[in-house]
Amino acid sequence: MKDLLKLVSVVGARPQFVKLAPVARAISSNTAAEHKIIHTGQHYDADMSQSFFEQLDIPRPTVDLGVGSARHGAQTADMLVKIEDYLLSNKPDAVIVYGDTNSTLAATLAASKMHIAVAHIEAGLRSFDRKMPEEINRIVADHCSDRLYAPTPAACSNLQNEKLEDRTLLSGDVMLDAIEHNIQIANETSKVLKDTGLVPGQFGVVTVHRPSNTTKEELSRIIQALQKVADDYVPLLLPAHPRTRGVMDTIDVAPKGRFVLTSPMSYLDLIVLIRNAAIVITDSGGVQKEAALLHTPGVTLRDTTEWVETIEFGVNRLVENDESSILEAVLDVLNSPDVFSDELRQELRIMYGNGKAANFIAEDLFEWVASRRT
Numbered sequence: 001m002k003d004l005l006k007l008v009s010v011v012g013a014r015p016q017f018v019k020l021a022p023v024a025r026a027i028s029s030n031t032a033a034e035h036k037i038i039h040t041g042q043h044y045d046a047d048m049s050q051s052f053f054e055q056l057d058i059p060r061p062t063v064d065l066g067v068g069s070a071r072h073g074a075q076t077a078d079m080l081v082k083i084e085d086y087l088l089s090n091k092p093d094a095v096i097v098y099g100d101t102n103s104t105l106a107a108t109l110a111a112s113k114m115h116i117a118v119a120h121i122e123a124g125l126r127s128f129d130r131k132m133p134e135e136i137n138r139i140v141a142d143h144c145s146d147r148l149y150a151p152t153p154a155a156c157s158n159l160q161n162e163k164l165e166d167r168t169l170l171s172g173d174v175m176l177d178a179i180e181h182n183i184q185i186a187n188e189t190s191k192v193l194k195d196t197g198l199v200p201g202q203f204g205v206v207t208v209h210r211p212s213n214t215t216k217e218e219l220s221r222i223i224q225a226l227q228k229v230a231d232d233y234v235p236l237l238l239p240a241h242p243r244t245r246g247v248m249d250t251i252d253v254a255p256k257g258r259f260v261l262t263s264p265m266s267y268l269d270l271i272v273l274i275r276n277a278a279i280v281i282t283d284s285g286g287v288q289k290e291a292a293l294l295h296t297p298g299v300t301l302r303d304t305t306e307w308v309e310t311i312e313f314g315v316n317r318l319v320e321n322d323e324s325s326i327l328e329a330v331l332d333v334l335n336s337p338d339v340f341s342d343e344l345r346q347e348l349r350i351m352y353g354n355g356k357a358a359n360f361i362a363e364d365l366f367e368w369v370a371s372r373r374t
């Protein structure tokens, strides 16, 4: 009997747990593979980590490296040392990395230098803004990986432009798989609308956590603009990332009245909120796309995006961080008729892979990893 194929997924931050869930499920259907999960510990609060593993039914990580928060260099270096140790003692056939975080970067570097095959899920995204740490992480991860699973045709063409087409496959987006697997469960079990008293179709969801939006000055500006939205137009709910909460504690403005600050939401509560909101205002890559996939229009508090289709489809818009631009964009969305025609919903679903990305990736991975052994 042949040895099991040894696959290792490395994750560490909230959006990676969401991407891992459908992939782990798809891999588990193959009895010829063994799949271990390494958690770097980049996100460690229970509501940023454990709740995702529980709700999304992800197998417990084999190891938690406990890296935690630090400056980029120190955080990535600590992960690199610990991931290398793990790989040295466990010798997997392939390492699977997800998205664009420092955990992605560290795992890609550690494995590729040990000549272990690396597969990158959500490859090829580019904002073309190298001031974003995530952009550097994506470029390095793509260039050092051996198999690139691109979620969209635009991601494929970015990889082609960087001469990486030989190792690229259009896989669809595993985040659509996660939504389709969970939205009904979320609708049936989440109590978030009842608990918050928010009325479907009559509120907005806000997330802000990018370093560029969470300096004292930028965050103050965003809060002031959004306070006007909440006071004059729709109530807003802001589940705050720990960094945002930390900065909020040091500035003079704080959400009040119909602008409500909460702890980070669980995945199921967040997708129910996004699905039922009139508008999503965010600087998160994942949340702006989830808004499109859940048919809620979005305003993105950034001047670039890697999810260019959402802009082309007219369901998301980029906005500069000043009060009049934010207000104008939000009012424009609130006053526009529903842009999500049946045809557009269908097109979006097809664009992001019909909810079948994880199965495609798992099947290709088995074949590809097995072929490297022979």
Ligand code: UD1
Residues within 6 Å of the ligand: 013, 014, 015, 042, 043, 044, 045, 046, 048, 049, 068, 069, 070, 100, 101, 102, 103, 133, 134, 209, 241, 242, 243, 284, 285
């Ligand atoms: C990371 C990713 C980003 C992703 C985001 C999702 C990088 C470079 N960025 O950013 O791509 O969109 O995750 O959330 O990897 N903190 C806590 N508790 C936690 C987690 C974080 O208190 O459980 C605080 C720490 O003070 C930390 C700060 O949040 O300094 C930022 O965490 P960090 O790990 O640097 O990454 P994110 O900004 O979350």
